[in-house]
Amino acid sequence: MSTPALREEKSAAPEKSNQNPANLSQLLESYGSLSPYIGADHAFYEHHLLYDRVIDPAVASAREQFEAFSRSIRDILAQRWVSTKKTYEQQNAKRVYYLSLEFLIGRSLANNVSNLLLDPAVQQAAEAKGLDWLGLIEQEPDAGLGNGGLGRLAACFLDSMAMMQIPATGYGLRYEYGMFRQTIANGWQQENPDNWLRDGDPWEVARHHEKVEVKLNCSFQLRAGNIETVRDRPSTLIGIPFDRPVVGYGGKTINTLRLWTAAAPDYFDFKEFGTGDFVGALSDTLEAESLTRVLYPDDSTTAGQGLRFLQEYFLVACSLADIIRRFKRYNTDWEKLPEKVAIQLNDTHPSMAVAELLRLLLDDAHLGWDQAWELTKKTLAYTNHTLLPEALEKWPVAWFDVLIPRHLEIIYEINRRLLDEVRVRFPGDNGRVERVSLVEEGERRKIRMANLAIVGSHSTNGVAAVHSRLLRTTTVKDLAEVFPDRFNNKTNGVTPRRWLLQANPALGQEITQAIGKEWVTDLSRLKELRRFAEDGGFREAFLASKRQAKQRFADWLQSTTGQIIDPGTLFDCHVKRIHEYKRQLLNALRIIVVYNRLRSNPELDVVPRTFIFAGKAAPAYRLAKLIIKFLNNLGATIDADPVVKGRLKVLFVPEYNVSLAERLIPASDVSNQISTAGYEASGTSNMKFMMNGALTVGTRDGATIEMAEEAGEENLFLFGLTVEQVVNSRSWYSPYWHYDHDAETREALDLIFSDHFSPDEPGIFAPLRETLLTMGDHYMHLADLKSYCEAHHQVGILYADPEAWAKKAILNVASSGKFSSDRTIAEYASDIWKVEPCPVI
Numbered sequence: 001m002s003t004p005a006l007r008e009e010k011s012a013a014p015e016k017s018n019q020n021p022a023n024l025s026q027l028l029e030s031y032g033s034l035s036p037y038i039g040a041d042h043a044f045y046e047h048h049l050l051y052d053r054v055i056d057p058a059v060a061s062a063r064e065q066f067e068a069f070s071r072s073i074r075d076i077l078a079q080r081w082v083s084t085k086k087t088y089e090q091q092n093a094k095r096v097y098y099l100s101l102e103f104l105i106g107r108s109l110a111n112n113v114s115n116l117l118l119d120p121a122v123q124q125a126a127e128a129k130g131l132d133w134l135g136l137i138e139q140e141p142d143a144g145l146g147n148g149g150l151g152r153l154a155a156c157f158l159d160s161m162a163m164m165q166i167p168a169t170g171y172g173l174r175y176e177y178g179m180f181r182q183t184i185a186n187g188w189q190q191e192n193p194d195n196w197l198r199d200g201d202p203w204e205v206a207r208h209h210e211k212v213e214v215k216l217n218c219s220f221q222l223r224a225g226n227i228e229t230v231r232d233r234p235s236t237l238i239g240i241p242f243d244r245p246v247v248g249y250g251g252k253t254i255n256t257l258r259l260w261t262a263a264a265p266d267y268f269d270f271k272e273f274g275t276g277d278f279v280g281a282l283s284d285t286l287e288a289e290s291l292t293r294v295l296y297p298d299d300s301t302t303a304g305q306g307l308r309f310l311q312e313y314f315l316v317a318c319s320l321a322d323i324i325r326r327f328k329r330y331n332t333d334w335e336k337l338p339e340k341v342a343i344q345l346n347d348t349h350p351s352m353a354v355a356e357l358l359r360l361l362l363d364d365a366h367l368g369w370d371q372a373w374e375l376t377k378k379t380l381a382y383t384n385h386t387l388l389p390e391a392l393e394k395w396p397v398a399w400f401d402v403l404i405p406r407h408l409e410i411i412y413e414i415n416r417r418l419l420d421e422v423r424v425r426f427p428g429d430n431g432r433v434e435r436v437s438l439v440e441e442g443e444r445r446k447i448r449m450a451n452l453a454i455v456g457s458h459s460t461n462g463v464a465a466v467h468s469r470l471l472r473t474t475t476v477k478d479l480a481e482v483f484p485d486r487f488n489n490k491t492n493g494v495t496p497r498r499w500l501l502q503a504n505p506a507l508g509q510e511i512t513q514a515i516g517k518e519w520v521t522d523l524s525r526l527k528e529l530r531r532f533a534e535d536g537g538f539r540e541a542f543l544a545s546k547r548q549a550k551q552r553f554a555d556w557l558q559s560t561t562g563q564i565i566d567p568g569t570l571f572d573c574h575v576k577r578i579h580e581y582k583r584q585l586l587n588a589l590r591i592i593v594v595y596n597r598l599r600s601n602p603e604l605d606v607v608p609r610t611f612i613f614a615g616k617a618a619p620a621y622r623l624a625k626l627i628i629k630f631l632n633n634l635g636a637t638i639d640a641d642p643v644v645k646g647r648l649k650v651l652f653v654p655e656y657n658v659s660l661a662e663r664l665i666p667a668s669d670v671s672n673q674i675s676t677a678g679y680e681a682s683g684t685s686n687m688k689f690m691m692n693g694a695l696t697v698g699t700r701d702g703a704t705i706e707m708a709e710e711a712g713e714e715n716l717f718l719f720g721l722t723v724e725q726v727v728n729s730r731s732w733y734s735p736y737w738h739y740d741h742d743a744e745t746r747e748a749l750d751l752i753f754s755d756h757f758s759p760d761e762p763g764i765f766a767p768l769r770e771t772l773l774t775m776g777d778h779y780m781h782l783a784d785l786k787s788y789c790e791a792h793h794q795v796g797i798l799y800a801d802p803e804a805w806a807k808k809a810i811l812n813v814a815s816s817g818k819f820s821s822d823r824t825i826a827e828y829a830s831d832i833w834k835v836e837p838c839p840v841i
């Protein structure tokens, strides 16, 4: 293969010239000459083994093969990466900066190869070389720099912005340890460190010369093993950027994800020795290095820890210093800042950007308050991700005071002006003044970070229609009434490249055969599949692709864990963070109801099901960890019961991450999206499942509502209380009513309480009784159990008719176009950022 074999990809190259390569040979020229990299001699692959690693290519380990291969791919994109950067500079293009404490990117090799349209060529090259391509891909650790949906959204957005040729940079932290690796021991979750950078990472490029300084008004010292702050003794942290390529589909644009690592300043303060304060000097280094050591493994509650506060400020300070430095290189007029820079705050985590940007404009640029304030608001925009009160960040005033007192001063001044305005506009409304204030009064005064983000930006968006409405009408109602024009909705999306094209090649090929390949960059085209729902041949092809994905998953599971599951059964999946509001317990109760029915009537005709759970619990969230234990015990009990053998199987697959989601979602028949209505802001796995032809059993919550609007309610299995019903029944809801009046509910609960699932550990599930009964069942599991069981009964009936099943599933795929993150990004670009594509020249 002297020229890369990109055969099929010619027709695959998307047509729209403004977004996509007009012509593949042009594209390849722009990569530089490819043949030395992946041609017959694979010179560069071997070059990397020999000269980077100094080993004989013939004896390279799989890990070394992966590194060398990834480096070769990075070589291919390097030139394009540089020209992307150069184009943005030459055009002085308006840029988007996406600030996020989390980027759940997963693996990069296969994604980059696919987005560069090098799929067949690279695979063939690897195989010609005698390399095991699939095994090689498995060598890459997941970059798990996030907890769940919020971090994955940031990663999908980067993919979409690069595909759409939007000048965008992601800013985050380069955690040395990502999300913990989950193992299960005796049914319990164990957390293991995820040292993903141990062997280095072939994608990142360290940019030491672009380091920035972050100044704090305190120092740190070790005392009796604890790190203490010393106020009014300023210290400096260094932020070193590490860049990762973000390959846009088609390879025209290579954007950058810039992750910061904390370090101590190069200089060593010898004065410290002179004064005998040796520990003081040393602990600067200790603290600096530990700052970006670890991701906080909690997706929805504020950990309330000073280190997290410092991480947030460090990300903001490094990123804004970098952004302003770049702005100043190409612009002289500060008024132009909002015309050149759009900064999106992914949740409140980076919302100190309000005070930091204002500080830079006031103290460094010496602008007056009014101008600095207007520029700050016009530059920043904020995305809210949750209505859970415990997840709305509030940081102690005392921490600002010790670490960044100037920011506190600025926040107080913002607040003074805000409250003055509110008093004028809403005379006598003291309650409102108290509620909109940036400061929560009390014994320990706190700064309300969501209020700061809303007041200091021009846009606040929720992530699904219902969520945006609730945000506006309940959570921050008072502020929304003060600034009604700032509030808007941007329903989340996921990238169809990773979640359909790459994750589900069998279905992807069937779709392309039916309607062409344009869907990859314009997912709305999937609606053309609607008519294929009536086509028997296509239905058969759809079912075959599903069988293939299920078999693939079953094979993977057996080869990695030894567990055997039957791809002939219905795969009934519930995968996401373990949290009470996501109601894995409701699903468990439903399974027990079916189990009880079979125990009392073994002849009962039910569709054989494999229930697949996966997800991590925050290490400090005891009930969530108990739920994992319960799911494992439920599985073990059911496995051991001959009555249900071959008909029910419950599986908890450990270590849920992006790669597991990519394997499991295509193999799913049913997607459970069963949060208590009003609690799931959007959800994104619901969208991934829909795209992959699973049918949704769900509550009317988050984006699931919009999925039903797109597909028609008759093509989903919706059940349960609505948002309004949940709110209106709060005051009188009693789980005991359901326990007393519904026999199946009572029998399911009694079976748990009787230690049927914990014969060797009596009483361990007592906390489940507390949460579901004694403490009032806050998430209303029992209220929804009956209708949930009924919905799944209907699922079983439909599954027995494969033609009817396939028809519904195809209609779901055909209706999933809205849920591409390309659509979401197009909305952010036109409504919030006012940014245009900037094609690379």
Ligand SMILES: *Cc1c(COP(=O)(O)O)cnc(C)c1O
Binding pocket: 147, 148, 149, 150, 152, 575, 576, 577, 656, 657, 658, 661, 682, 683, 684, 685, 686, 688
């Ligand atoms: C998509 C995704 C999520 C988000 O899932 P939800 O069910 O929407 O909460 C979390 N984790 C991973 C690994 C994902 O891929």
